[in-house]
Amino acid sequence: MPTVQLNNIRKVYDTKVAVEGLTLSIEPGQMFGLLGPNGSGKTSSIRMMIGITVPDSGTVELFNKPFNRNLLERVGYLPEERGLYKKMNVLEQIIFMGQLRGLSATEAEKRGKAWAERLQITEALPKKTEELSKGMQQKIQFITTLIHEPDLIIMDEPFSGLDPVNGALLQDTLLELRNAGKAILFSTHRMDQVEKMCDAIAIIYRGKLVLEGTMREIKQEYPRNRVDVVFEGDDSFLNNPEAEEVNRYGNGVASLKLRGHQPDAQPLLAEAVARGTRITRFEVKEPTLEEIFIERVGGSTNA
Structure with a gap:
């Protein structure tokens, strides 16, 4: 009850x-x-x-x-x-x-x-x-x-x-x-x-x-279309046409939002390796609660 x-x-x-x-x-x-x-x-x-x-x-x-x-x-x-x-x-x-x-x-x-x-x-x-x-x-x-x-x-x-x-x-x-x-x-x-x-x-x-x-x-309602990446070297792999959003935080840290409901993040990783970029972390995940919150309340500046 x-x-x-x-x-x-x-x-x-x-x-x-x-x-x-x-x-x-x-x-x-x-x-x-x-x-x-x-x-x-x-x-x-x-x-x-x-x-x-x-x-x-x-x-x-x-x-x-x-x-x-x-x-x-x-x-x-x-x-x-x-x-x-x-x-x-x-x-x-x-x-x-x-x-x-x-x-x-x-x-x-x-x-x-x-x-x-x-x-x-x-x-x-x-x-x-x-x-x-x-x-x-x-x-x-x-x-x-x-x-x-x-x-x-x-x-x-x-x-x-x-x-x-x-x-x-x-x-x-x-x-x-x-x-x-x-x-x-x-x-x-x-x-x-x-x-x-x-x-x-x-x-x-x-x-x-x-x-x-x-x-x-x-x-479960949201796709696993976010990628967190930590790297050393060339960051041009981030300019991927399948990336809807790219956030560069500096010091070799970035996050991306990929297009589509169930995107494949492996080509992004393969491109980074092909360019000689050393990847120390590559994580595909669902959106955070903060991202879901902002989406649902329309990006209100009062939050």
Whole structure:
């Protein structure tokens, strides 16, 4: 049974249609990416999902039940707009947030310390929030989102402010939660993270769903017509008539998009070898999620 089911939901603010006829479902143990340019309706959809706003039409179901506020006890939400108390001691803040979620102070402290150790921020617990870096504050918010062990985890731009090391730590934690059966929805502009982590995605553009499905289903719709190549020597082989697009990145690195639905990349490789070019990497692949995203939203500059 789906953890989340949105059925043809619609939301209008004054004369602006924020979301139009959105239908999607998220299953337990699924990592789901909600994507779209800025202003496309992602945050509006999330807010309707958890009752911050109410759809003008359509229905929202959580845990196979019509939405009611009691179900939010099983939901953890990390909004894009962060909300920590700057002057408050970090551990006290975590305990306070845990109590708001129905935990005792003792249990909230126990879980908070365990999460702090897991996320490698134990030294921050006695400090005030304003003394911490943006990335450290992001980890604190992550803890307050998860402290009550929710079954549905919703995160809006969860990787914002994190360096690569802490981004990888957050990624590993989310994957562990997914493998434990939690349903996880996150919205982000980091297409690389979505492509690596998500089982399924939905792309919204101007309030409407333009693409939905599992990563495998979506990738199978597209041809393997991209070539990444790393080489030394003559680059004239890149001027191939079968290349629809060529990107030269310098230092002997290039990528090409070949014409046709199922093109043969071997003549390109053979031409490079014939010209005496040394090929150290030659990979034929399907388009990246970022390329699919740009195609579906028409190259919007707001993404």
